Amino acid sequence: MKKKKFWSTVLSATLGVSIVLSGCSSSNSGTPTTGTSGTSSTGTGGTSSEGSKEKNKVSMMNVFFSNTAPSDDGPIVTETERITNTDLDITYVPFNVYADKLNVTLSSGELPQAIMVDNPFITTVINGIESGMFWDITPYLDEFPNLKKYDQQILDNLSINGGYYVIPRPRPLVRPGTIIRKDWLENVGMSEPTTADEFYNLLKAFKDKDPDKNGVNDTYGLMFYENVISPEIFSWFGAPNQWKVDDSGNFVKDIETKEFREALAFVRKLYVEGLINKNFAIIVRNEARKDLYNSRVGLTIESIDAVVPFYYLQMKETKNVYDMTVGPPVNNKAYADTGNFGGALIPKTSVKTEEELKKVLSYFNAVNSDEAKAEFVRIVKENALKPAEEQFNLDDLKNLITTDAVMYPISETDTDKMLNERMVEYAAVGVSNPSNGLISPTQIEKDEQLKTIISDAKTKYVMGEIDDAGFDAAVEMWKKAGGSKVAKEFSELYKNK
Numbered sequence: 081m082k083k084k085k086f087w088s089t090v091l092s093a094t095l096g097v098s099i100v101l102s103g104c105s106s107s108n109s110g111t112p113t114t115g116t117s118g119t120s121s122t123g124t125g126g127t128s129s130e131g132s133k134e135k136n137k138v139s140m141m142n143v144f145f146s147n148t149a150p151s152d153d154g155p156i157v158t159e160t161e162r163i164t165n166t167d168l169d170i171t172y173v174p175f176n177v178y179a180d181k182l183n184v185t186l187s188s189g190e191l192p193q194a195i196m197v198d199n200p201f202i203t204t205v206i207n208g209i210e211s212g213m214f215w216d217i218t219p220y221l222d223e224f225p226n227l228k229k230y231d232q233q234i235l236d237n238l239s240i241n242g243g244y245y246v247i248p249r250p251r252p253l254v255r256p257g258t259i260i261r262k263d264w265l266e267n268v269g270m271s272e273p274t275t276a277d278e279f280y281n282l283l284k285a286f287k288d289k290d291p292d293k294n295g296v297n298d299t300y301g302l303m304f305y306e307n308v309i310s311p312e313i314f315s316w317f318g319a320p321n322q323w324k325v326d327d328s329g330n331f332v333k334d335i336e337t338k339e340f341r342e343a344l345a346f347v348r349k350l351y352v353e354g355l356i357n358k359n360f361a362i363i364v365r366n367e368a369r370k371d372l373y374n375s376r377v378g379l380t381i382e383s384i385d386a387v388v389p390f391y392y393l394q395m396k397e398t399k400n401v402y403d404m405t406v407g408p409p410v411n412n413k414a415y416a417d418t419g420n421f422g423g424a425l426i427p428k429t430s431v432k433t434e435e436e437l438k439k440v441l442s443y444f445n446a447v448n449s450d451e452a453k454a455e456f457v458r459i460v461k462e463n464a465l466k467p468a469e470e471q472f473n474l475d476d477l478k479n480l481i482t483t484d485a486v487m488y489p490i491s492e493t494d495t496d497k498m499l500n501e502r503m504v505e506y507a508a509v510g511v512s513n514p515s516n517g518l519i520s521p522t523q524i525e526k527d528e529q530l531k532t533i534i535s536d537a538k539t540k541y542v543m544g545e546i547d548d549a550g551f552d553a554a555v556e557m558w559k560k561a562g563g564s565k566v567a568k569e570f571s572e573l574y575k576n577k
Contacts, residue, residue, distance in 0.1 A: 135165055135166065135167055136164070136165060136166040136167070136439055136442060136443050137166065137167045137169070137439075138166055138167075138168055138169070138193055138194060138439075138440055138443045139168075139169040139170075139171075139192035139193045139194070139430070140168065140169070140170045140171070140192050140193065140194040140195070140196065140424075141170070141171045141173065141181075141182075141185060141191075141192050141194075141195050141196065142170055142171070142172055142173070142196040142479060142480060143172070143173055143174070143175050143178045143196060143198065143479060144172045144173070144174065144175065144476055144479065145175050145473075145475055145476070145479070146473045146475075146476055149172035149174075149476075150170075150172065150472075150473075150476050150480070154472060155459070155463070155472050156472050156473075156476050156477045156480060157170070157480075159455075159456075159459050160447075160477075160480055160481060163446070163447075163452050163455045163456065164443055164446040164447055164452060165446070166443050166446070169192070170480075171192060178198070179202075182195070182197065182204070183204055186204055186205075186208060186213075189429050190429075191427040191429050191430045192427075192430060193426065193427070193430050193431050193436075193440050194424045194425070194426055194440060194444075195424065195425045195426075195427060196249065196422065196423065196424055196479070197246070197422040197423070197424075197425060198421055198422040199422055200238065200240065200245070200246045200422055200423070200425065201240075201519070201524065202524075202527075203524050203525065203527070205425070206240070206519070206524050208425075209240055209241070209245050209425075210241070212428065213427060213428060213429070214245050214425045214426060214427055214428065215245070215426045215427075215428060215431065215437055216243040216244065216245055217244050217245065217247070217426070217437075217441065218243045218244045220437070220438070220441055221244070223438070223441075224438075224441045224442065224444075224445035225445075226444075226445045226446070226447075226448040226449050227247060227441065227444060227445055227448065229448055230248050230250065230448070230484070231250070231419060231484075233419055234248050234250055234418070234419040234420050235248065236516075236517050237418040237419060237420065237516045237517050238418075238420060238422075238423065238517075239517055240519065241519070245425060246420075246422065246423040246424065246425060247423045247424040247425075247426075247444045247482050248419075248420045248423040248482060249420055249421045249422055249423040249424070249478075249479070249481075249482050250419060250420055250421075250482075250483065250484040250487050251417065251418075251419060251420055251421045251487060252385070252419075252487055252488060252503050252507060253416045253417065253419055253506075253507040253510050254414045254415070254416055254417065254503065254506035254507045254510045255383040255384065255385060255386070255417070255503070255506075256310070256311075256312050256381055256382055256383055256384065256414075256415075256506075257312075257381065257382075257384040257406045257407065257409070257414075257502055257503075257506055258272070258273065258279070258379060258381055258406065258407035258410065259379065259380050259381070259382060259384055259387055259388060259391075259404055259405075259406055260272060260282075260378060260379050260404065260405050260406070260407055261291070261372075261375075261378040261379070261402055261403075261404065262402065262403040262404060262405040263291075263402045263403060264286060264291035264292070264378040265282075265378075265405070267289075267290075267291045267292070267293060268282075268285040268286065268289045268291050270282055270285055272405065272406075272407035272408060273407055273410060274407070274408055274410065274411075274412075275410060275411055276313075276316050276317065276346065276410060276411055278410075279316075279410055280346075280349075280350070280355075282301070282379070283300075283301025283302055283350060283355040283379065284301070284353070284355065286299055286300065286301040286355075286377070286378040286379065287299060287300050287301050287353075287354060287355055291378055292375045294375075298376065299375070299376055299377065299378065300354060300355060300356070300357060300371075300376065300377055301350070301355040301356070301377065301378060301379055302350065302355055302356050302357075302377065302379050302380065302381070303356075303357055303360075303368050303369070303371055303372060303377045303379070303380045304356055304357060304360035304368070305357075305360055305363050305364060305365045305367075305368035305369075306360075306363070306364060306365055306368075307360070307361045307362070307535060307539055308360075308535075309347055309360075309538055309539070309542065310381040311415055312381050312410075312414060312415060313343055313346065313347060313381070314334065314339075314340055314343040314344075314415075315411075315413040315414055315415045315511060316343065316410045316411040316413050317339045317340070317342045317343040317346070317411075318339040318413070319334050319337055319339040319340040319342075319343055320332075320334050320337060320339075320340075320511070321334070321415045321416065321511045321512060321513040321514075322334055322513045322515060323513060323514050323515050323567075323570065324337060324514075325514050325574065329571060329574060329575050330567070330571045331514070331515070331566075331567040331568075331570040331571045331574065332567070333555075333558070333563060333567060335534060335537075335555050335558070336555060341548075341551075344538060344541055344542070344551070347542050348541060348542045348544070351542045351543060351544075352544065357371065357377070361539050361543070372391065373391070373394045373397075373398045373400060374398060374400060375400060375402075384406045384499055384502060384503065385488070385489055385499050385503060386475050388404045388406065388495065388499060389474065389495070390475075391404055392404070392468070392495070393468060396468060396469070404495075405498070406498065406499065406502045408502070408505055409505060409506050409509050412509050413509055413511065414506045414507075414509050414510050414511065415510065415511055415513075416507070416510030416511060416512045416513070417513075418513075418516055421478075421479070423482055424444060424482055426440055426441075444482055447481050447482050447483050448482060448483045452483065452485070453483055453484075453485035454485075456477075456481060456483065456485040456486050457485055457486060457490055460474060460477070460486045460490055460491065461490060461491050461492070464491035464492075464493055464496065465491075474486065488500050488503055488504075489503075514570075514574065515570050515574075518570050518573045518574060518577075519573070520565075520566045520569040520570055520573070521569065522562045522565045522566045522569055523562075523566045523569070523570075525562070526561065526562040526566075529561055529562070530558055530561060530562055530563055530566070533554060533557055533558045533561060533563075534554070534558060536554070537550075537551055537554030537555075537558075540554075
């Protein structure tokens with residue numbers, strides 16, 4: 081049977097590397113030179129709780145971000161199968177249609193043994209958990225100890241109603257940073273920005289000082305896309321990460337703080353002065369990124385460990401050769417994320433018995449064993465030494481394996497060393513979201529509506545379609561639509577933690 085099945089693959093050619101959200105510390109110790117085949121639930125063998133050595137079989141639905149999904153016989157799949165002694169049957173779905181496919185699959189009841197979700201706190205998943213659709217793996221953690229080895233913050237952030245339903249797909253605590261054309265920095269005679277003022281001055285130089293040296297005024301400073309204003313900018317001004325807890329333990333939304341409004345005014349200034357692409361509200365990610373490949377923009381704020389390597393791969397197609405660098409945290413601030421890109425849920429409709437559950441858990445237990453982690457480190461280091469055209473996409477591997485083994489860049493290249501150092505810097509100053517791990521019923525029900533109110537108001541303010549009074553009105557709309565109720569529910573949950 082074909083292991084990899086594509087859904088809506090006609091859309092896949094438009095995809096690139098995603099901004100995906102964030103994590104914990106990496107485990108990079110040990111690099112054996114040969115494969116392993118463990119024989120217990122703590123090893124890499126994909127064995128059942130009875131210690132059987134027979135090859136395990138696990139079906140899964142997963143996302144991909146590259147132009148094409150990992151192939152049946154490619155190293156991402158075959159190496160994971162070898163390391164875990166498992167035969168994987170993966171249905172790969174493009175990222176931009178994954179949410180729709182997930183909803184259809186959950187509704188149909190025809191589910192694989194594991195479903196990878198980027199956000200388990202969406203309504204359909206929460207409803208499924210509360211209705212008993214997925215296994216609570218909490219009672220089985222002692223039997224599969226590698227599933228308890230994750231950073232406790234990651235586990236807590238993924239806990240739902242006090243239980244563990246999600247096997248984590250770990251990510252660094254902070255991934256986004258200021259990604260900059262290094263040659264443009266040199267051409268305008270400036271350094272990586274460390275303050276908001278320096279950031280502004282650099283964008284001005286990238287627009288006005290002909291950084292590509294072509295004698296034409298055809299460049300700008302900062303790239304946005306898909307109606308998203310980089311949250312990191314708000315952290316520079318001291319705005320809270322989504323929520324602030326006041327002295328009384330009450331939750332205050334970021335949009336209600338003066339620091340948020342200062343940052344929003346700063347972004348509006350950038351837009352008015354032409355330092356941001358005017359079409360950021362409607363252009364899709366991969367179209368916007370073409371401006372960077374083709375020397376129209378010099379800076380973006382995205383996931384540094386995913387985006388920087390991907391840009392280097394683009395050089396083969398564009399023939400536009402340049403170096404990328406990553407600046408330090410601006411104003412020594414950054415937003416921390418949840419430490420995961422969701423993870424795996426195990427449906428009861430396809431995994432009906434405890435015996436079947438334990439076979440699936442043995443695969444995930446094997447992925448996070450010390451032996452497997454060392455093997456993943458080894459193959460990634462070997463991959464980095466290959467010619468670019470022979471390398472597999474590291475992000476596709478990260479999206480398959482539920483381990484922190486290759487969470488940070490680990491090769492010995494100058495680029496990976498720089499990325500690793502920067503990610504450690506960003507993590508050290510990360511500001512956490514106090515609502516992580518708290519489940520507000522109103523937010524689950526109205527999250528998209530509430531997000532849209534805020535997102536639309538931010539965009540309209542930046543583009544000059546509303547003023548301060550208009551934004552104030554949007555804040556009141558958000559409160560009445562359920563925002564105030566979410567704040568109250570979070571406050572009560574937080575006080576009772």
